[in-house]
Amino acid sequence: MPLTYAIAPVTPLQRLARPVGLALAILLGHTSVSAAGVWNFDTSMGSARGQHAGVLLDDGSVAVLGGVNRLGFITGSERYAGGAWSSIGASGIAGNVAEAVTLGTGQVLVRTDGSLQARLYDPVANTWLDGGTQSVLRALPSMTLLPDGKVLVAGGGSAGGSQASAELFDPQTRSWTVTGSMAQARRAHAAVLLGSGRVLVVSGFDIGGEVPGAEIYDPATGTWSLVAPPLVPRHYASLTPLPDGRALLAGGFTATGVTTHAELYDPVFNTWTATGALNFPRNGMVGSPMAQATLLPTGRVLIAGGADGARNTQPVAELYDPATGSWAADSVMHIGRENGTAHLLPDGDVLVAGGFSSNPSLTFYAEVERYTPELPAGPQPVVNALPLLQRAGAALSLTGMGFTGGGGASTPILQLQRADNSALMWWPAASHTGTTFTSPPLGTLPAALYLARIVVDGIPSNATLVRLTDPPGTPVGTAGSAQVTVTWAPPANTGGNPPDGYTVTASPGGAGCSVAAPATRCTVTGLANGTPYTFTVQAQHPNGSGPVSSVSAAITPVAVIGSSPVPVPGLSPVGVALTALAAAALAGLGRKGARRRG
Incomplete structure (x- = not known):
């Protein structure tokens, strides 16, 4: 369980594609390995810390944010890339526990239990930005990225106990909006996004003890529904989505102490079923601040770290096999720790950073370890x-x-x-x-x-x-002399990653124009009259160039003489010439008629 410091005023405590059956059978059928994974030390962080947040960034680097150590709240954050850590400055907020989510923009939304103010870390510019103001202080809420790119923050501790309220962060507007409240107030609960795009929250803690119920949030309606309660109410537990759509709830703190109990929630049948027990009682496992375990690419679940009821940390890691419903002791970390972070890296390793142990004395760690899972024999693609x-x-x-x-x-x-x-x-x-x-x-x-x-x-x-x-909509154009004005619709769905601007490119020749969002119109100049051109549009997002739009219909620029009409898009060169001649003749007749009337 997290430690609590009082150095400053602080609040107390998809839809999924489903060729899953065949794919999972193929995957797990090939992963019968008896050897354990391997733990190796990696480069240590600059600061010892625990109860911090951690995220994987768009470039494959890892950021750790905030937390505490023996000196109190940590204001600075760090970034791991290329085997080294570097400072990324102070967020401007601090608290006992930090939570973070990487947004569609690649920026990181960070909050703590000690501040209403949220912050955004921009990894491209390596700067901190305003993340808006939350409606209420929350200690140990859940923080879930929704399918549309918004972030749901639910529950959490407050001065009077726990919150039932919830709110949404919108990366498009960088603002917070209150959404529907849960039926039960809770903090230190577990939460996970299900394959349906809804959010399951389970159990947690309130003034009276462990919260016995579970609820599901529907982003489409902004409302919560009670679902079947877990078999064993708990807090500081791990909740992990499995490849078959179920969710694995394991470990945590119960009314009788830290448990080895694990159970599975089936959202199709709304049932909880006991599964194999952990080999060691543990809560506060390394992962997210809410102790998410790590689902490995092999389909197995890695749980590492955590502590028992006497705050003895557990250095032995365990693997859960969904095919057998059982846990197996895997390998031993060099340092037993709780409340650190764990990150699955692009190379398949798991990076564990920081955390602390309480026995025989309170010790915070800057040490970092890397877990390399054992794979079946054969060449790796x-x-x-x-x-x-x-x-x-x-x-x-x-x-x-x-x-x-x-x-x-x-x-x-x-x-x-x-x-x-x-x-x-x-x-x-x-x-x-x-x-x-x-x-x-x-x-x-x-x-x-x-x-x-x-x-x-x-x-x-x-x-x-x-x-x-999504790419921008297919562009359309209006021709002029040696130019075409192009318009388009913005991307229909950005996943919380709104464009900063757009780039238009003409073919042939590659001429183009650019415009800052939200404008969706610009003029490509320097074109050859009489030559048909097609156009594409590409959105420029904070974290890179988006996919290219579909190609426009051919549009032909033409010299405008007098009051000649705008050429019809796609008009042939012969048609362009005839249109220009007709326009010139009409203009001449107009001038002669005017002289006769004079």
Whole structure:
């Protein structure tokens, strides 16, 4: 459980694609490995810290934010890239516990239990920005990225107990709006985004003890519904989405102490079922501040760290196998710790940073460890990097090597994994070779940073990071002399990643124009009269260039003589010439008529 400091005034405590059945059977059927993963020390942080927030950024680096140590609240934050840590400055807010979510813009929304003010970290500019003002102070709420790119913050402790209220952060406006309240006030609860796009919150703690119930938030209506309660009420537990759509609730603090109990929630049948128990009682496992476990690319769940009821930290990690419903002791961390962060990296390793232990004395850690999971025998496929922003709903194409396995006859599978909550999805190949893979259309997916991998014979490749966004609408144009004015509609769905501006490109020749958002109109000059041109538009987002729009119809600029009409888009060069001659003749007749009347 988190520690509490009183150094300053502070409040007390998708829709998923579902070729899952076949893909999961193929994946887990190939991952019968008996050897354990390996823990190795990595570069230490500049500051020891626990109860901090941590996020994976769009470039594959990791940021750790806020937290506490023996000196009190930590105002500074750090970023890990290329095996080294660097300072990213102070957020301007502090508290006992920090939470953070990476938004569709690539910026990071950060909040603490000691401030109403939220902050945004911009990793591109390496600066801190205003994140708006929340409606109420909250200690240990849940913080969930929704499918539309907004962020739901629910519950949390307050001066009078716990909150039932909830609010939404909108990255488009950088503002907070109150949404529907839960039926039960709670803090230190578990929360996860389900495959339906709704949010499940489970149990937690209030003045009277553990909260016995669970609720689901529907973003479409902004309302909560009570669902079946967990078998064992708890707080500081882990809640992890499984590949088959169920959610795994494990460990935590119950009315009788820290537990090994684990259970599964099935959202289709609204039931909780006991599953295999942990080998060790633990709460405050490393992960998010709410102790999210890590779903590995193999489909197994890694739980590491945490402490028992006597605050003894647990250095032995465990793996949960959904195929057998059981936990197996895996390997031993160099430092047992609780309330640190854990991040699944693009290379498949898990980076554990910070945390603390209480026995024999309170010790905060700057030390960082890297967990490398054991993979089945065989060659590992390799995926080349893609541009970050890919077209939403479309097929995804990857290149690399080893896509057909060591024998050259294996079938690859595309795996997408959400960086914010580890949820896994799979697609078979629409077409593939040993070095190329094209998926079927992906359909509508939740806004998120995704790790895209190819899995061959149960062996996952490294990941390339992608986000999915709509392109601008197909442009239309109005021709002028040596120019065309182009207009378009903004992207229909940005996933919380609104454009900063747009770039228009003409073909042939590559001439173009740019405009800052929200404008959706600009004029391409320097074109040749009589030459047909087509145009595309590309949105420029805070974290990169978006997908290119569909190509416009051909538009032909023409010299405007006198009061000649605007040429019809797509008019042939002969038609352009005749139009110009007719316009000149009409203009001449007009002038002669005027002289006769005079």
